[in-house]
Every structure is written in C-alpha cells, then in structure tokens.
Amino acid sequence: xxxxxxxxxxxxxxxxxxxxxxxxxxxxxxxxxxxxxxxxxxxxxxxxxxxxxxxxxxxxxxxxxxxxxxxxxxxx
Amino acid sequence: xxxxxxxxxxxxxxxxxxxxxxxxxxxxxxxxxxxxxxxxxxxxxxxxxxxxxxxxxxxxxxxxxxxxxxxxxxxxxxxxxxxxxxxxxxxxxxxxxxxxxxxxxxxxxxxxxxxxxxxxxxxxxxxxxxxxxxxxxxxxxxxxxxxxxxxxxxxxxxxxxxxxxxxxxxxxxxxxxxxxxxxxxxxxxxxxxxxxxxxxxxxxxxxxxxxxxxxxxxxxxxxxxxxxxxxxxxxxxxxxxxxxxxxxxxxxxxxxxxxxxxxxxxxxxxxxxxxxxxxxxxxxxxxxxxxxxxxxxxxxxxxxxxxxxxxxxxxxxxxxxxxxxxxxxxxxxxxxxxxxxxxxxxxxxxxxxxxxxxxxxxxxxxxxxxxxxxxxxxxxxxxxxxxxxxxxxxxxxxxxxxxxxxxxxxxxxxxxxxxxxxxxxxx
Numbered sequence: 001x002x003x004x005x006x007x008x009x010x011x012x013x014x015x016x017x018x019x020x021x022x023x024x025x026x027x028x029x030x031x032x033x034x035x036x037x038x039x040x041x042x043x044x045x046x047x048x049x050x051x052x053x054x055x056x057x058x059x060x061x062x063x064x065x066x067x068x069x070x071x072x073x074x075x076x
Numbered sequence: 077x078x079x080x081x082x083x084x085x086x087x088x089x090x091x092x093x094x095x096x097x098x099x100x101x102x103x104x105x106x107x108x109x110x111x112x113x114x115x116x117x118x119x120x121x122x123x124x125x126x127x128x129x130x131x132x133x134x135x136x137x138x139x140x141x142x143x144x145x146x147x148x149x150x151x152x153x154x155x156x157x158x159x160x161x162x163x164x165x166x167x168x169x170x171x172x173x174x175x176x177x178x179x180x181x182x183x184x185x186x187x188x189x190x191x192x193x194x195x196x197x198x199x200x201x202x203x204x205x206x207x208x209x210x211x212x213x214x215x216x217x218x219x220x221x222x223x224x225x226x227x228x229x230x231x232x233x234x235x236x237x238x239x240x241x242x243x244x245x246x247x248x249x250x251x252x253x254x255x256x257x258x259x260x261x262x263x264x265x266x267x268x269x270x271x272x273x274x275x276x277x278x279x280x281x282x283x284x285x286x287x288x289x290x291x292x293x294x295x296x297x298x299x300x301x302x303x304x305x306x307x308x309x310x311x312x313x314x315x316x317x318x319x320x321x322x323x324x325x326x327x328x329x330x331x332x333x334x335x336x337x338x339x340x341x342x343x344x345x346x347x348x349x350x351x352x353x354x355x356x357x358x359x360x361x362x363x364x365x366x367x368x369x370x371x372x373x374x375x376x377x378x379x380x381x382x383x384x385x386x387x388x389x390x391x392x393x394x395x396x397x398x399x400x401x402x403x404x405x406x407x408x409x410x411x412x413x414x415x416x417x418x419x420x421x422x423x424x425x426x427x428x429x430x431x432x433x434x435x436x437x438x439x440x441x442x443x444x445x446x447x448x449x450x451x452x453x454x455x456x457x458x459x460x461x462x463x464x465x466x467x468x469x470x471x472x473x474x475x476x477x478x479x480x481x482x483x484x485x486x487x488x489x490x491x492x493x494x495x496x497x498x499x500x501x502x503x
Contacts, residue, residue, distance in 0.1 A: 011126070012126040012131040012132070012291055012292065012293055013126050013127070013165070013167065013168060013171075013291075014286070014287075014288060014291055014293070015165060015167065016286055027165075027167035028167070029167060029169075029170050030170055030171070031125075031170075031171050031174075032126065032127070032165075032167050032168040032170065032171035032172075033126070065286050066286070067285055067286045067287030067288070067293050067295075068132065068287075068293065
C-alpha cells in the first residue's frame, strides 16, 4: 500500500506536485493551493491510502520536488 | 540645474499629506506592525497568504487578519499596502480576486502588484495600484505606460539617484498623472537587504531547491560562502571574499538629503522577515532623520549617531546601493548579521497592573540586573525598549532577578501575557 500525506496549510501553490503526479494532485481553484485527491483530513494533514503501488514513483517525485517539503510518500 | 531649482517648490507642494517623504515600514506580523506604528511609520506593507515575496513560513498574515491590520493603522492615520507581487499562475486567479475583494472591503489603501492580472482586477474594483520593483521600471516612458493603472511606482533598485531624479523631474514637467488624478509618485528602496539579481528576479533558488524566488520562496543561496575551483587543474581560485554573491545591506540614511531632493515621495524600508525590534529601530531612526531634514537639522554629527543606532540591529554591513553611481556591488564580509547588539530571551509577561503601571514577568532563562536594557515584544505590544532602573523580585526590592523569580517593573506602557521579555547584550 502507498501512503501519501500533504500538509496543505503550508502550500505556496507552486504547482510542482501537479507536474510530477497529475493523477494524485490538483491545484485548487478556490485558494490556489495543492489538493491531494481522494485524501482524508486530520488536523491539517491530508492522507491518501492507495492499494495501487504504481503511484508510488510519481508521488515520490512530487515529494522531492516540493520546495516547502510538505509531502511525504511511503510504501507499506 | 536651472530647471531643478525652479521645480523645487513644486516638488515640495506635491509631497504627502504631512508634506514630507512617506516612510513605509515592513510588517511581517503583528509585533512588527505595532513596532512600525509606534515608531512613526507613515505607511506599512504586508503579505497575506501565499502570493507575496515572503511566502515561506509563519511570517504572513491571513485573510482574517485584514480588518484588524486596517483598524490598527486607521487609528494611527497610517496607510496600508497589500503586497500581491509574485508571478501569478492560472490556478492563482481566484485567490487573487478573493484577496483583492477582501482588501477592498477592509478599506486598505492600495495593492503592490507585478502581474497584469492583479493590476487589471484591482483597477476593475477601483483599488489603488502601486507598481512593484519586480516590474523593474527604469525609464519615463514605462512610467507613462503604468500611469494608466497606478498612482505610485517603485523604481528599479539598480538606478542611480541622478536617473531617479530625472524621472521625478519629468513626471512634474509632463504632468504624468495616475488614475487618482494626482501626479504619479515615485518610491524607492531606502534601507535593508539587497539581492544580487536585477530587481530580485533570480533563478538560483529554483535551480537548487525548486523553490522560486519569484513565488516568494527564495532559499537565499546567495548568502552562502562559495569557492571557485578550476576543473582542469583542480586548483582553487583565490578570492578576496568568499561571500561572492551576498550584497551588503542598502542604507540611504547618510545621503537622505539627496534622496529627498531627487523628488522621491516614498521611502521603503525592507524587512518583512526581520524581527520587530529591527523594525522599531530602523523606522525610529529614519523618522528622526526625515524630520531633521525638513527642520533643516540634518547634520553629519547626527548621521554618525543614527548610523550607530542602525548598526545595533541585524545588518550585513552597509553600502549605498547603486544610487551614488557605483559600478558594482559591495559584498558582505561574513555570514549572518554584523549587528553590534543581540537579544537574549529572559522570560515572559504575566500580568499588568494598570493603576500602578507595573508589569509582572516570570524569569525563565537569563538573569537581569539593574542597568540592563530590556526589550519586550508581543503582537499588541510591538517592540518596546526600556532601561531597568528598579524592580521588585518576589516582592522584595532587589538588584538582580534569576531563573524562576517573579519580578515586577514599572513600565510606561501596558504588557500582556503573550509578551516575551529579552535583554539586549553586546553581540
């Protein structure tokens, strides 16, 4: 399983995560910050749990590209 | 020269409501905002949410803070400028509109903009626009172009004062007016950090950390120490200064008379990322210098004393920027600050007794003793400095207080339990 988290409040809206992982991330048209699709929020952290291991590589790329280091990607 | 003399009375007439050059202060948070208000700023600028040149970390206000910022400034008759001057992408357009609508609703004075989308929407809702230095205005025709949208323009930081003066004179001569119907006002950077890139348009941080300076996320690569190695021989090139990309801080205090005589109307102090006591000290010093200029009391002795004050707070050493016609930058000689003073944490505010004007503090770290200079900072208190002349420690009149003690001090201002107590020591 792949677990991706996004600490959304600190996002500066640079769009890198969408470039790296367009199927998991989208920019919100409302506040200009990143949205982790199909995720659940808890105390400001948005978590996506997916059984599709094929998303791991691109989510990891998004994690590495993020300038404010608010994305984590783990394979369980 | 003849033309300059004849225009001088006109220039003075067109000055701000106080008749003096406007002193604009940075406000990264409520502490700094209050410090700016308490020390004589005519206006403040600040970012809200992520779309400004200090997008990182906790130094930004949120949309919900706008009414409080506006009301605190209104009471002090201080103008308010929202910085919305990053590169704007399609996905930002909605938040841009929300921010501008809220700024307008909170009755802020103007928005400082770079992107045409921001300029266009601000004009559409009737909000005053100031052109950011990011647009890099360097000539009168560009001033004319932006006068269709903006009342104040920050010129490129790379111009000399002679060039600045020429633009100011031409605005008068050609009567170039902004949407308000008044002559366009020219603003320049007066004090604070400079960047090695032209008008801040730098790619270094994006290359190394994907972190765009033009989205307010600069990682400050230029402030580090570098060596140059000849790849062929492997030899390191000898450098005079390894901080080869880190300019000293800009300071115009020692030629402020020339800055004002050039016809500039607004003097911007950089430093939204700096501490509230920095804002307090720099604004207080420039306030005194500006007032002295108009009272015809601006003198070499005073400049020397003011420079001593400025050196007490964060700085990378000072230089005059490009204003006096320098060919190249001057680079800082070490990492971080060259300040002659620093603050050390002492404790926190506990209570204020308004009838007796006494503040109570809990000492949590360093000792304090009579004769110390104390600094108290907080979101409502701002940054206040006091000399410690007497105090009560655990209800006894003593000369020293240590960790764990509760001490009370007579203060001419109110403190809150969100306040922090520091002492100022030599750096």
